[in-house]
Amino acid sequence: MTFRKWAVRIVLFAGGLVLSLVVLTFLAVQIQQQTLRWHAERLSADMHQIRLYQSTWADAQRLMHRWGAWGHYDGSCTAESCEYEIEMDSITHYNPRIPRHDWLDWLLRHDRLNLYQWFGGRGSAFRASFTVHDGTIWRESTAIGVSVPRRRIRTGNNDDFEWSLSVGAVSYQRLHRTLGQFGVFMGDFEDELAKHPYYKVGRPDGCEINCQIAVAYYSTHTPSAEIERLTSYDFSCFTRFNPCAQIVDLLPAAKEWHLYDNPYDSSPTVPIPPPRPESSVSLPKPRPPIPCSSIPIWAQARDARYVLAVEALSTEVVKNHDDYGDSHREVAMIRVVGSLKESAPWLPGVIVSAGPLYWHSDASEDEHLVPGRRYIVFAIGNDRRDQMITKDSPISFERCGLQEDTPEIRRELEKGFAQNDTLNP
Structure with missing residues (x-):
């Protein structure tokens, strides 16, 4: 009888100890996630100011x-720059500026049951940055990332890789890629x-x-309400x-972007997507421009x-035929009047x-130059990373990169030029 009592006590003690460890671990995980969310929400609110x-x-x-406990800068930090x-x-996210604890890394590495996620x-x-130039803040950026838990036992195979979500917003004076922005996902169109x-x-x-990654690149002259909308992250994803x-x-505003709407791509909610119908294997019909x-x-x-002011001297239609069919583009000889x-x-x-950068298959897409008239050309410079521009280079422009030179157009140009500054990008 005495042995049974001791056995029951030992089992109850062990069960209580295990339960206490589980409760303490749960509280520790929840406290660090809630604390991170609390700080991130307040930092985001400060960035909105x-x-x-x-x-x-x-x-x-x-x-x-x-925010000095989480902040840093390289080199000097003064009102000038x-x-x-x-x-x-x-605690699971790697940050090279924060010392890691070996015991914590060991626990996370051997968490085969994914208790941390459960x-x-x-x-x-959550990251935020700002750039001071000549006494005022000229640039800012924010980004949020979160993993999507599996909540299943790890196998030790490649199948253990987690899904991750990341979305950010960065201010630029020009919404166009340059030679120094190789990793920018901004389209040139x-x-x-x-x-x-x-x-x-x-x-x-x-x-x-x-993974799913999205970035919004916004002008430094974007209205404040629009910037706040583009950076109103849902920090409840942390908890x-x-x-x-x-x-x-992560970002409700991203719903209108339709970046990940393909039903035949995998996602955290659809790890094995349905097979593509035969009709969808071929390239979809392009939307009208x-x-x-x-x-x-x-x-x-x-x-x-x-931005160049030019005068058209002569034009010629150049035709091309390849495996994709017939195409053409209009090439003109022009005289450069000046750079605006x-x-x-x-x-x-x-x-x-x-002439235009791309060949056209539809004559309605042409942007015609009439000899004797003056035009404004948004010439491609070093925004393309595959060519060097010299004084003898042909002038290329994207679709819609040609406008007639009129007083109204000139006023619109000045309105745009006024939004640029001397800090790159």
């Missing part, structure tokens, strides 16, 4: 003082500007198997037991590097050929 070109060095110092970054992460743990991170002239969105082509599984869960008149000229002027933005390789008075 920034007004580019208006917030001062004193405002930046207040942010650095408040300072790039400051703030990063806060969950208890509400997420690989979570201007059709997006017809829908929202102050920002473009993008995603990497290869992020389909176990929800029903996990966020799509980009739109947006009329150039729908794209604000001031937005094109803001984003272009080279920054200095261009093409000097005033030089005569060069000019």
Whole structure:
């Protein structure tokens, strides 16, 4: 009888100890996730208070003082020039600036039952940065990332890789890629500007198997309300037991972007997508292009590097035939009258050929130049990474990169030029 009592006591003690450890672990995981969410929400609210070109060095110092425990800068940080970054992460997210504990890494590495995820743990991170130039804040960015839990036993195979979601927003003076922005997912086409002239969105082509990534690139002159909408992240993704599984869960504004709408791609909610119908294997029929008149000229002027005034001298239609069918483009000989933005390789008075970058199969897509008339050309400069531009190079332009030279167009150009500054990008 005595043995039975002792056995019962030992079992109860062991059970109580295990239960206590489970409860304490659960509380520890929840406290760190809730604390991270609390800090991230307040940092996001502080970033929403920034007004580019208006917030001062004193405002930046207040942010650095408040978030100094998570912030850092490289080199010097003065009112003349300072790039400051703030990063806060969950315990599972790697941050090279925060010392790691070997015992914690060991526990996470050997968590074969994924208890951390079952208890509400997420690989979570929130980053924010701002750039001070000449006494005011000129640039800012934010980004949020979270893992999508599996909640199943690890196998030790490649199947153990987690899904991850990441969405961010970055300010630029020009919404166009340059040589120094190789990793930017911003499209070079201007059709997006017809829908929202102050920002473009993008995603990497290869992020389909176990991740979703989206980035909004917005002009430094975007209205404050629009910036707040583009950066109103849902931080409940850090703490929800029903996990966020799509980009739109992290950022509701991303719903209108349709970056991951393909029903035949895998996702956290559809790990094995349905097979593609035979009819969908071939390339879909392209949508009709947006009329150039729908794209604000001031937005094109803001984003272009080279804006030239030219006079058309002669034109010629060049035809091409290949496996994809017949195509053509109109090539003109032009005289450069002058550069309206920054200095261009093409000097005033030089005569060069000019034409659209791409071949057309439909004559309605042509942008015609009439000999004797003057035009504004948004010339492709170093925004393309596969060519060098010299004074003798032909002038190429994207679709909608040609406008008649009129006083009204000139006023729109000046409106766009006024939104550029001296800090790149």
